[in-house]
Amino acid sequence: MEKYECxxxxxxxxxxxxxxxxxxxxxxxxxxxxxxxxCPVCGAGKYKFDLHDDSDNSDLF
Structure with a gap:
C-alpha cells in the first residue's frame, strides 16, 4: 500500500x-x-495529502 504525506x-x-x-x-x-x-497532527483534510516519495527512506512520524 502506498503512503501519503500531509x-x-x-x-x-x-x-x-x-x-x-x-x-x-x-x-x-x-x-x-x-x-x-x-491529519492527526495539524487537522488538514485528505485533499491536502500527496503520494509520499519514500525513496530516501527517511523516518516517518
Missing part, C-alpha cells in the same frame, strides 16, 4: 500502521479513509 505538516499516513488512536484500523488504505478524516 503537505501542511509533513505527517505521513502509513496504511499498515493506520491511525488507531483516531479509529482507523491497521491496513486501511488511504482511499478508504472517511472523507472527513483529518
Amino acid at each position: 503537505t501542511v505538516c509533513g505527517y505521513v499516513y502509513v496504511p499498515n500502521v493506520g491511525n488507531v488512536t483516531n479509529g482507523i484500523d491497521y491496513g486501511t488504505a488511504f482511499e478508504d479513509l472517511p472523507e472527513d478524516w483529518e
Whole structure:
C-alpha cells in the first residue's frame, strides 16, 4: 500500500500502521479513509495529502 504525506505538516499516513488512536484500523488504505478524516497532527483534510516519495527512506512520524 502506498503512503501519503500531509503537505501542511509533513505527517505521513502509513496504511499498515493506520491511525488507531483516531479509529482507523491497521491496513486501511488511504482511499478508504472517511472523507472527513483529518491529519492527526495539524487537522488538514485528505485533499491536502500527496503520494509520499519514500525513496530516501527517511523516518516517518
